[in-house]
Amino acid sequence: MKLSKDVLVRGVYAILALVSIADIAMFAYVTVIRHSSEMSAWLFRHSIDTKGNFPPSGYSAAGNVVSLSSRSDAGWVVRYATPRCEHCRADEARWSSLKSQLINRGYRIYEIPPTATESYYADAPELAGETQISFVDVGWMKRLRFMSTPTTLLFNAKGDVTWTHVGEMSQEDQQSALQAVWLRR
Amino acid sequence: MGLKLLANTTLQAVLLVIILGVYACSLGKDIMTLKRLREKEAIMAHSNTDLLYDQPSGIDVFGKHLVASSFGTKRNVVFLLRNDSLHDDLNFWRHVAALLDTHKEIGLVAYCDGERCVDSIRKMQTLAFPVMAFGEATAIQALVNADSDGNAIVKDVGTQKELKVSWRAAGYSPQMIAQEVVR
Numbered sequence: 001m002k003l004s005k006d007v008l009v010r011g012v013y014a015i016l017a018l019v020s021i022a023d024i025a026m027f028a029y030v031t032v033i034r035h036s037s038e039m040s041a042w043l044f045r046h047s048i049d050t051k052g053n054f055p056p057s058g059y060s061a062a063g064n065v066v067s068l069s070s071r072s073d074a075g076w077v078v079r080y081a082t083p084r085c086e087h088c089r090a091d092e093a094r095w096s097s098l099k100s101q102l103i104n105r106g107y108r109i110y111e112i113p114p115t116a117t118e119s120y121y122a123d124a125p126e127l128a129g130e131t132q133i134s135f136v137d138v139g140w141m142k143r144l145r146f147m148s149t150p151t152t153l154l155f156n157a158k159g160d161v162t163w164t165h166v167g168e169m170s171q172e173d174q175q176s177a178l179q180a181v182w183l184r185r
Numbered sequence: 186m187g188l189k190l191l192a193n194t195t196l197q198a199v200l201l202v203i204i205l206g207v208y209a210c211s212l213g214k215d216i217m218t219l220k221r222l223r224e225k226e227a228i229m230a231h232s233n234t235d236l237l238y239d240q241p242s243g244i245d246v247f248g249k250h251l252v253a254s255s256f257g258t259k260r261n262v263v264f265l266l267r268n269d270s271l272h273d274d275l276n277f278w279r280h281v282a283a284l285l286d287t288h289k290e291i292g293l294v295a296y297c298d299g300e301r302c303v304d305s306i307r308k309m310q311t312l313a314f315p316v317m318a319f320g321e322a323t324a325i326q327a328l329v330n331a332d333s334d335g336n337a338i339v340k341d342v343g344t345q346k347e348l349k350v351s352w353r354a355a356g357y358s359p360q361m362i363a364q365e366v367v368r
Contacts, residue, residue, distance in 0.1 A: 012199055026213065026216065027212060033223070042226045115239055115321045136320065139302075139303075142298060147233040147236065
């Protein structure tokens with residue numbers, strides 16, 4: 001009787017140990033995968049490219065060099081979009097609101113159209129830390145895997161990607177972008 | 186007394202097993218959801234490889250703005266120069282350019298894969314083809330995708346038909362590429 005009770009108790013503890021180990025392993029797995037999904041790692045050709053990036057450089061659709069200083073103590077944003085895309089137009093109000101909040105926090109905004117003919121402006125007006133690059137540095141562009149507009153990427157001052165979003169933004173997306181600005185400086 | 190304590194501790198352990206078991210089920214559901222998300226992301230990443238090269242348009246290594254209409258060719262062969270193999274890449278395409286010299290309707294257009302490549306090209310004597318340092322986002326994406334498979338892109342200006350020709354793989358010579366492009 002005593003022996004079977006001992007076996008039962010040991011059995012319970014063995015199960016407890018197994019379930020604990022399984023929980024820890026699953027929790028670690030979910031945390032890692034969730035983090036890489038939040039960052040949309042697939043937008044980068046290599047996972048190493050999510051860190052230590054530099055802002056894009058290039059030229060306007062008219063062929064003039066973009067002279068916006070890449071130096072920013074806050075960070076920078078890349079917005080892959082075009083006025084010809086329906087989703088970009090639908091996202092305009094939300095993006096404008098997020099953009100002005102980011103500019104107020106010292107972020108620089110770089111808008112990149114898929115092709116030069118799909119640019120917002122023929123030239124690259126520099127409006128309060130915002131510009132458009134129609135011809136992008138090949139070395140910069142080869143790291144990314146842009147495919148649909150609008151795509152928005154936030155980088156901190158160190159050049160690490162802190163937030164990404166593909167498609168139209170919701171109120172929650174806007175909030176999570178601003179949270180990323182605070183949490184992942 | 187001791188037996189009662191043992192029973193209590195065992196009961197607590199059983200309760201803990203149940204709680205952790207329920208948590209494991211919830212994590213299991215999260216894993217399934219993330220797995221589906223991963224599959225969707227893989228499809229998204231793969232669809233990037235469907236992008237087509239539009240036309241050669243950009244800024245060359247000397248800062249000159251080149252537009253598609255300025256090429257005046259009927260067919261363009263577009264390829265990426267990698268800094269890591271720049272010497273071999275240039276030798277290959279110089280040879281192709283020489284073989285295609287009589288075919289004025291065919292143009293060669295190179296893109297440099299980064300600043301170091303651009304600096305090296307600037308220091309060289311004039312090449313038989315333009316080398317872009319800055320280009321359109323979609324064009325660069327299509328070209329990088331093609332190059333990662335060891336290919337160059339052959340784009341017909343009139344029909345917009347696009348063909349990929351393998352050149353980086355062992356066994357492909359400039360003669361073979363020139364023949365392929367002319368065909």
